[in-house]
Amino acid sequence: MTLSTLLVVSATLFCLGLLAALSRRHAIFILIGIEMMLAAANINFIAFWRFGPHTAHPTGVIVAIFAIAIAAAEAAVGLAMVIAVYRHFRTTNVDQFNQLKG
């Protein structure tokens, strides 16, 4: 197991998140996809910390912890927005949210 295999796994996870965010029509999938991408990024942080030269300083771990905290906040606000948008448009299909169309 080398760093590159881990990176390949996290890149795959990232692209699966991107897939969920880009191709699904339900608004919640965008959030799920973003959370997956963030998780992939967290794996990278931890991996680079673990494989890097300074394992004594838990910098990567700290960044991951902050990322988790911020992702939780993002999920809370995002889901609240989904509910608010649903109340307004009576749908969660993101194709129909095109009020900003130019």
Add this chain to the structure above:
Amino acid sequence: MNIFVFGIIASFTLIVALAAATLPKLMHAALSFAVMFLGISAFFFLLGAEFVGLVQVFVYIGAVAVLIVFTILLTPHDVGNVRGFGWSGVVVAIAVFGGLIWAIVKTKSVAIAPSVAKALTVKQIGEALMISYVWPLLCVGVLLTAALIGALILVMEDKRS
């Protein structure tokens, strides 16, 4: 650490992640999403960051996944309307995937084995958080409070209507 355990965890995580991204039923996808974090936290355990793994499980399975299923319950929808699948997104995702893999393979400096390191204790993380990163920690606290209040205000029923 050996390649066997790693392979099991990686395939488990990626299969569940694929399920989360593609399962037609929203609830199944959300539950797979929750299970995926078990795999990710296993990665963290494998990499010696037990604390982050536990926090990941705690936050995502305990809180975010519950939030998501609640949101799904609160937004009943006509299933046919949301069933669609955008193939352009698949193309973009595959293109990005190709680009990333190409970049990783091309970069020689990442093909390294892990160094032998002492296990990271919770105390070390706590000291780092409370000494070196105390301001970011406070900022995150403020951010979480703001997010809490903001989320509440967003979903609050409008009294007038």
Add this chain to the structure above:
Amino acid sequence: MNSWIMNTVWLIPATPIVVALLILSLGKTAPGLSAVFAVIGQIAALIMSFVAFFPTLHAHGFRGVENFTWFVFGNQSLRIGFVLDPLAAAMMMMITLVGLCIFVFSIGYMADDKNLSRFFAYLSFFSGAMLGVVIANSLLLLFIFWELVGLASYLLIGFWIERPSAAAAAKKAFITTRVGDMGFFLGILWLYHNSGTLLFYDNGHGCLESAGLAMLGTSATFIALLIFCGAIGKSGQFPLHVWLPDAMEGPTPVSALIHAATMVAAGVFLVARVYPIFSVGAINGVTSSLAVVVWIGVITGLMAALVAVAQSDIKRILAYSTVSQLGLMMVSLGVGGVAAGIMHLLAHGFFKALLFLGAGSVIHALHHEQDIRKMGGLRRAMPVTFATYAIGMMALSGVPFFFSGGWTKEEVLHATSSWPSSHIPHYLMLVGVVLTALYMSRQIIYVFFGNRRAAEEHPHESRHVMTIPLIVLAVCAILLSVVLTPAWPWLESYLTGHAPQFDSRLLFQPMILFSLGLVGTGIALGVWMYHRTGELDPLQRKLPALFRFLENKMWIDEIYDRTIIALGALFAWLSDWMDRYVWDGIVRDVGAIGQLFGKLTTGTDERVINAGVDEGTVGAQGFGRVMSRWHSGQIQPYLGAVALGMLALLLLYAWLG
């Protein structure tokens, strides 16, 4: 030791104010608790005053000052501070002790009121604000607390807010004192302009110290008179005395607090505090500003004493008596007897609080009957109230030897007799003494002697919580005379900073016998006139015209109504008319001109400028239409674009590196 005292002296006014806020924050939940808090706060203030009193005892002429910068504007800094000298310490002792008695009395008197906690919060606030006035070392800080005192009096006079008369009286008190405060504030500004400081004592640079006073020059007279305006308003001097009798609309403990310890004392205290400004350039102890003080005091004292003779409301009589006594104090200050005036203020605080609380006890027993003609014969029903009330009456009338009021009044008369400018004030004050004894004996005969005329069948003695403060105050009124006798004038020397000397010969002077005779005359006259009283006042029977004149307070309120208030109404009507027809018309004309100009410019705009802009916008619109095709308004294409951009960056980076 001293610095420790000075660093913590601010706690004395702060404690009651904090207690007031605490009580207000409790809300109506626990009225009993609020009373307990208020009393505890007052006891704490009393103990701290006592502690602060000690250093002033040891060194004669002690003066501790603690100044600090409040804020800085530009290159100037505004400094405020606290001062502790015999004047402040004695005042604090009096305020906290009398206040404590009144607080305790209120527990019984206001027991049935549903807003008890609000009442105690205001009382505490009132007491704290007055303590602030006393220890302020800056005219500005004093003014702030002064206004807080005014606010508290407004809140308390209008405490029974559901009564229209109480609300009106509160407004009247507030507005009338505000007239005086306007002058006071102008005086402060003028003083700051001339001397550059508002601190009283500041190591020789304060406005009351020689360097500061020297800078005032001739304007000192005007500054002093303007400051005196404030004292006129607060201490109810003629012509701004009209609010004080109306302030009787508040609950009786409030009247006691206003008349004895806090509000009216503030005016006299102010004059005593800034006395150096009044006496700038004095010849033989006489300046024009002090002469004004004297004459205002004389007019007030005599007029109020006359009016008091013909009043029938038990509290109004006491109110006019207060006005009259304040006039006496002002005279004393004006003729140079500062110590005598302050001593009279302190003694007056005790016995006037005693009288008011005694009146409150009577009123409480008679279920809020205040007309003395409907009282009578309460001597047996309320022995404690009667005994203490009699002591208060003796003290107020100025019976010498045993009662504090006698000695202090003696000092005042002594001071007036030696005023070089004129002897008329002295004689008029002697008349005032007779009148005081007269109306007080009239009141006490009406209330306590004779037959029972009250509608209430069985009036009974008040509860212990109300009688014990009366007894305490009565004891104080008597015991205080020990330190006031001319034989051992301890309090006077304490205030002036000399060592007291014992000289028993001074106890018996012809002056004292003379005044004893005057007081005796007054009391005898009262007994003779009123010993067989009915519903109709003997004076009213004999001299109905004079009685009506006095009963209606010399028609001063009516005169104000006809003159000042009518003038104000006229001005208001006039300015309304001007606004409506004159200024409005001008504004309309200006508007019309503007409109015309606007029409002209519109024409130019539309024909000339718009044409050019229109051409430009058509081009921009076309470009925008092309660009807007890219904006689907949906989030996923945007996300995809971001992903593609990331991919492009990645490829670029890989290609370069």
Add this chain to the structure above:
Amino acid sequence: MSQSLDQIFIHAKQWLLSFLSGRASDLLIQIVSSLLNIVALLGVFLTLFALMSVLERKILGRMQNRYGPNRVGPFGLFQPVADGIKMLIKEDIVPARADKIVHFLAPVLIAAAAILSLGVIPYGRNMTPFVIDGGILFFFAVGSATELTVFMAGWGSNNKYSMLGAMRAIAQMISYELPLIITVLPVVMVVGSLNPDKIVFAQKYYYFGFLPHWFVLTPWGATAFALFFVSGLVESNRTPFDVPEGESEIVAGHMTEYSGFKYATFFMAEYLGMFAVSGLAVTLFLGGWHAPLPWLAFIPSYLWFFAKLSVLLFVFIWVRGTLPRIRIDQMMNLAWKFMLPMAFTCVVAAAVWHYAGHRLLAWLWSLAVIAVVYFALSIFLDTRKKFTPRRYRFVE
């Protein structure tokens, strides 16, 4: 003698593993060691579950003035065996419109979570099945998965009672998870570790030679223990907080559509969760496996642990036999208005304890902090005012 008796299970395990050493790879030995731990854990706690189910019924019976089960075996002790057989041979019904996979996975996962959370508790000297630095965090991380599994049960059943029950369960679990976790914080703060073993070791001393150094004997520890215990009652859905499965209101909550062995699994998970919470309470506040008096230390440590555990379990049963169920709004009010502030107060009191210096002084100070907040809360949350005499209004 007592030493060897104390470590008898450790020695037994090492003896078993010694057959493998030298013949198998390290990984295999590690796996076998873990398996042995798991087997021991499951054996002990499933037995305890069986025992508990019959004892609960018997004790409840005594409390309600009747005999409990007393037909099967001596004193009815074989009742759980009979129950087990009955559960196994019952028909397993899955509703036609149910989400089959989710419906099946829910009981499995809920039991798994409960068993996992049992893994980090030290049962005796050197007897922690799964040693991990952040053991307490592990406990709560695994415990938080229960919410999702309850939701799966409710949603997968496709039944409105199940869904309502699941919603209630999640609402109360989330609400009470906060006090549950925050009351652990003072202990963690004072010990300075999330490791259960270290927390137990920190309580091994005795004041004056006889008074144990347990955290429950400090003001903040006593308060935190009380709060923790109540939150534990809620987390394990026990009376008086059994709102999610109140049979008189919503049949059986999220377990309505389960029958046979799946129902038994839910039942078991609930009991295992109860054991886990009690075990954690023993570890955190009651000195873990330490003896209450120094001269009783010759009794093996695991016996002490299970003695304390049984006392707590008895209290669970006792509470169930005594108190009626409370309403969901009362529960939420209790959690957010009283328990959460009190839990934070415990944290503050523990900090005061830590910095106050002298022990007696610290004791008094932290008691003062808690007492002040307690009385303030009791004044502000006083609801007696609401019960004023009713006023009737008539048409005039």
